Amino acid sequence: MNLLHNEWYTEFSPDDAQRIAGTGDGCSKMMKLDGAELSGAWTGQAFSLNVDKILFSERSKFQDVLVFKSKTFGNVLVLDGAIQTTDRDEFAYQEMLAHLPMCSHPDPKQVLIIGGGDGGILREVLKHPSVERVVMCEIDEMVVQVAKKFLHGLATSFDSPKLQLHIGDGFEFLKGHEAEFDVIITDSSDPIGPAESLFGKSYYQLVRKALKEDGVLASQAESIWLHLPLISKLMNCARDLFPSVAYASATVPTYPSGTIGYLLASKRQMHVLSVPLRPLNDSECQSMGLKFYNRLLHSASFVLPNFAEEALNQQQNSGRDQ
Structure with missing residues (x-):
């Protein structure tokens, strides 16, 4: 699923992202505790940042790794579609x-x-x-x-x-x-x-x-x-x-x-x-x-x-x- 649209990056809950992309029902992207499914990460909501430039985008052995320069929060690290950290906060x-x-x-x-x-x-x-x-x-x-x-x-x-x-x-x-x-x-x-x-x-x-x-x-x-x-x-x-x-x-x-x-x-x-x-x-x-x-x-x-x-x-x- 392409989370970039018209210079905006949108972070969806992983289960929502899977459903939107049509690649599954979201169950495989639920949060788990000792193997037991609990809930979606933040189902039903999303967060967007205005993108200035994509700096890095590759798949590691474990996850998708993305870094982009945003227009308001500096450089942003994203793993498997979820924002991990930004320069600003x-x-x-x-x-x-x-x-x-x-x-x-x-x-x-x-x-x-x-x-x-x-x-x-x-x-x-x-x-x-x-x-x-x-x-x-x-x-x-x-x-x-x-x-x-x-x-x-x-x-x-x-x-x-x-x-x-x-x-x-x-x-x-x-x-x-x-x-x-x-x-x-x-x-x-x-x-x-x-x-x-x-x-x-x-x-x-x-x-x-x-x-x-x-x-x-x-x-x-x-x-x-x-x-x-x-x-x-x-x-x-x-x-x-x-x-x-x-x-x-x-x-x-x-x-x-x-x-x-x-x-x-x-x-x-x-x-x-x-x-x-x-x-x-x-x-x-x-x-x-x-x-x-x-x-x-x-x-x-x-x-x-x-x-x-x-x-x-x-x-x-x-x-x-x-």
């Missing part, structure tokens, strides 16, 4: 997904990034002086190469001596690691296609095993406006394995509904994840070049509207959840 997503867990750990030295091939999470993690090693496991090498060539603001840290880059499946990679990492960050696309294995209890079991005793997990966790049933299931999966679990949300204009969520989990008992263990002061935020994250926003991001709070934290009275 990338810092909101990258900073929150990185600094929420990093500031929730007392001394993060060993960090694992699953996904994150554009380099944004790596860039943010390396801003913490305590970090000694970052392992990144990205399944699609083409994403890394494209980021280096076209996403210069994101792909700034691939030459860091602290980085160990592994090209391969994150789920399989985790099987060989135990009690090794202080922080694990899952920077994945939606649970459709290559990223499907990074959502669900089986994945969280591997993450828990790979974390040290006081380890912290952060995962991309969709939107409260579109995916509450999925998020609720993810939260319950995490609660079965971690004593402290919480959900945060932030605004990112080019993501469906304009919001994105983050699931955080800690192996520490009674860990109030909404309160940073290492709050960054204003001077530190400035020296780190932060445009979005700060200590006040850290706490505020865990405050959810009533409908989401009721749906996601019904088990909070169990005494295990924060």
Whole structure:
């Protein structure tokens, strides 16, 4: 399906795109959790950006990879028809997904990034002086190469001596690691296609095993406006394995509904994840070049509207959840 029309790029939900193209009924493009179909990604709506120029368009071993220069959001990375990041608003997503867990750990030295091939999470993690090693496991090498060539603001840290880059499946990679990492960050696309294995209890079991005793997990966790049933299931999966679990949300204009969520989990008992263990002061935020994250926003991001709070934290009275 050609998503470009009269200099506009339109992002459809993958299931809608399949139906519009006449190549299927959309069922194969539904979001999944541990193999079970849940819903479309953002069925019934679409988002468009005015295109200035196509910079790159190829099929990798795993997905369609597109980069175009937009007229209002700079360069845009698209995977399998879904916008992943743009020059204009990338810092909101990258900073929150990185600094929420990093500031929730007392001394993060060993960090694992699953996904994150554009380099944004790596860039943010390396801003913490305590970090000694970052392992990144990205399944699609083409994403890394494209980021280096076209996403210069994101792909700034691939030459860091602290980085160990592994090209391969994150789920399989985790099987060989135990009690090794202080922080694990899952920077994945939606649970459709290559990223499907990074959502669900089986994945969280591997993450828990790979974390040290006081380890912290952060995962991309969709939107409260579109995916509450999925998020609720993810939260319950995490609660079965971690004593402290919480959900945060932030605004990112080019993501469906304009919001994105983050699931955080800690192996520490009674860990109030909404309160940073290492709050960054204003001077530190400035020296780190932060445009979005700060200590006040850290706490505020865990405050959810009533409908989401009721749906996601019904088990909070169990005494295990924060």
